[in-house]
Amino acid sequence: MATEENKNGAATGGFVYLPLIAGWLVPGAGHFLLRKWGRGALLAASILGMFALGLGMQGKLYSNAHDMLDILGLAGDLGNGLLFVVSRLLGLGAEQVQVTVGDYGTRFIVVAGLLNVIAAVDAHNIRTGRKQ
Amino acid sequence: MTHFAAVVLFALFASTVFGITMRDTPRRMLRYGIYCFLLFVGSAIALSWIMFLIAR
Numbered sequence: 001m002a003t004e005e006n007k008n009g010a011a012t013g014g015f016v017y018l019p020l021i022a023g024w025l026v027p028g029a030g031h032f033l034l035r036k037w038g039r040g041a042l043l044a045a046s047i048l049g050m051f052a053l054g055l056g057m058q059g060k061l062y063s064n065a066h067d068m069l070d071i072l073g074l075a076g077d078l079g080n081g082l083l084f085v086v087s088r089l090l091g092l093g094a095e096q097v098q099v100t101v102g103d104y105g106t107r108f109i110v111v112a113g114l115l116n117v118i119a120a121v122d123a124h125n126i127r128t129g130r131k132q
Numbered sequence: 133m134t135h136f137a138a139v140v141l142f143a144l145f146a147s148t149v150f151g152i153t154m155r156d157t158p159r160r161m162l163r164y165g166i167y168c169f170l171l172f173v174g175s176a177i178a179l180s181w182i183m184f185l186i187a188r
Contacts, residue, residue, distance in 0.1 A: 042152060043149060043153075045148075046148040046149050047145070047149070049141075049145055050142070053138075053141060057133065057138070100135075101133065104138050108138075111142070111146065112145075115145070115146060118153050119149060119153060121153075122153040132156045
């Protein structure tokens with residue numbers, strides 16, 4: 001199918017949820033698909049930076065859900081898409097570290113996931129023409 | 133990394149995403165991003181001073 005442009009100048013055509021899914025799996029990818037290069041680069045840098053800082057501060061990646069707080073943490077972490085999967089496969093963020101900065105790192109990772117979900121939804125809104 | 137540096141970096145990244153996703157034009161994105169950043173950092177400093185004074 002030929003790629004077209006919507007009224008906002010964003011590339012359209014094909015599966016309407018593709019920017020949403022791509023943006024969730026890889027930070028910024030949804031905007032890149034829509035040719036919003038600057039926005040995509042800034043979003044990717046912010047989310048990747050926050051995730052990397054979280055791991056650097058010895059933050060924990062949630063892997064199971066024993067109680068409500070763990071479920072919420074896991075939901076936030078899953079917002080990171082492939083970053084979460086790859087980091088789990090590499091064994092990053094698996095150790096429980098009892099330092100204050102480690103706790104900050106865990107929050108950084110969760111918030112990076114939540115910000116990534118916001119960015120993916122933004123890409124979807126651009127794709128549907130709801131936003132410029 | 134100091135705690136204040138962590139706060140500033142958190143505010144910078146979160147404000148960038150908020151600015152881009154919550155506004156339509158680049159100018160308004162920048163203004164909203166700066167507004168969010170100042171609120172993040174300002175409220176962190178204000179709450180820190182409140183906790184410091186309460187603890188004394």
